[in-house]
Amino acid sequence: MALEVLDLVGIFVFGITGALVGVRKKLDVFGIQVLAMVTGLGGGFIRDVLIGALPPAALVDWRYLVVPVVAGLLTFFLHPGIERLERLVNIFDAAGLALFCVTGARKALDFGLPPLSAALVGTISGIGGGVIRDVLSGRVPVVLRSEIYATPAFLGAGIVVVADEAHLDAPWVALAAAVVCFVIRLLAIRRGWNAPLPRMP
């Protein structure tokens, strides 16, 4: 139940990022709608395929399909000026990352995956939608650009997994894990945190 709500909110915010990137690329209303859907649903599709939960949740529950459409249409009509688009993409993307890494890890645990795998599935579902969005629209995937991205997702997923090992699975654990991921990701953007680069001999 709580899982579903977080999942739907994650789809909504990721859908917004897809639509915003579409606006930025000057796509038409249908291209924007497609980007909103693949970005919103992509991570969950990958997650459900990997854990064998087929057909994916988004294909057996119509709310999963309506949410990214609404996100895309709202963005199409209400998007801000071009100069603020990229900043908004980053903020909503951080929110989607935080929500999906948590719901992904939780669902993987529910399907009986071992702890480390559940943390990885959480990370993959967090970064999946953004990777698909960026590859389709010809951007370098954000996860590969020089910023802290996969790491906070792994951290958020890890908190869910460790809490589960300790038999803590109250809703506030999921929320706390999402907040940790979200805050670290935003701080990394704002402060320009960088991870070490390879030395060049």
Next chain:
Amino acid sequence: MALEVLDLVGIFVFGITGALVGVRKKLDVFGIQVLAMVTGLGGGFIRDVLIGALPPAALVDWRYLVVPVVAGLLTFFLHPGIERLERLVNIFDAAGLALFCVTGARKALDFGLPPLSAALVGTISGIGGGVIRDVLSGRVPVVLRSEIYATPAFLGAGIVVVADEAHLDAPWVALAAAVVCFVIRLLAIRRGWNAPLPRMP
């Protein structure tokens, strides 16, 4: 049975588009063959993975593998001059889109998916092969370029779904749905139909 035939024809025409893009990119015979196979089989793979029909049809029936190879070889030897390539890609791509959106929706219904999901699965299998072809060969995916593309696929898939709700599933329904998708797609290309762009404040 009728479904299989439509599926194989769809694989054939999508295989041709993959090979034509490969010719245009001046790939060698093997690169062209690979593009023909991923374009022909990609949409069906995604469809079968999403509805949980594993292994995918193309992996349990050898005809599914022979068809794109033949499409690729025919195209390699018989392709036209470079200046007519893009137009042919568009026509065959429209045919593949039309066939796959119909067979995808039909198969999803047969696997018990609800109507809206079946329409989405049909749309995804229609656009999937072209997306993979374009991403691999470094083109902006046709589905995102400013044209009517995902919409006729959704329409074709939708006709199949609505007809099914009305207990109409004669072969001519599938054919009619494919024709609707194909004609709208071609008209959109010929007449240069465009969907609304986001306003820029």
Next chain:
Amino acid sequence: MALEVLDLVGIFVFGITGALVGVRKKLDVFGIQVLAMVTGLGGGFIRDVLIGALPPAALVDWRYLVVPVVAGLLTFFLHPGIERLERLVNIFDAAGLALFCVTGARKALDFGLPPLSAALVGTISGIGGGVIRDVLSGRVPVVLRSEIYATPAFLGAGIVVVADEAHLDAPWVALAAAVVCFVIRLLAIRRGWNAPLPRMP
């Protein structure tokens, strides 16, 4: 057992190629780690999804996750000067291709797929990791560049399949098939073998 060892070695060498491409693209330590993981695990994920072996092997056995991390960290700290990177990518990539086409075909046979399909699954798992690596890092996928790539993978997978038909499945068959693929791929690079290009009328 032998299959698992070959699989883990394949993940290791593909992980190295992902990390080397990341070093070349001047990604930071986390971006490099992500590329190492998707390159090492991508082909096996695709294979297991296609044959319906869900969740994929890499998600139920923690060694599959540790191996690409180690490959990525080793490469991050010990990589050579920039001028030798591309050559190393090619060699390790050939090794990964050889190992995965063999283990992919073998696993597909074990899951009851028919011979031709098993050879195709082997080829796909051989080329899958490299395709994901190249698409994510904005390179033209090696499989589409003008070189012998998918063909030796199909040959290696084919040897495994034919030997299985002849009831030969000793470990040396798998090794011989991998060596054939590896040697042909390396010769094609060294000697600059090219496949025929389409004639331009």
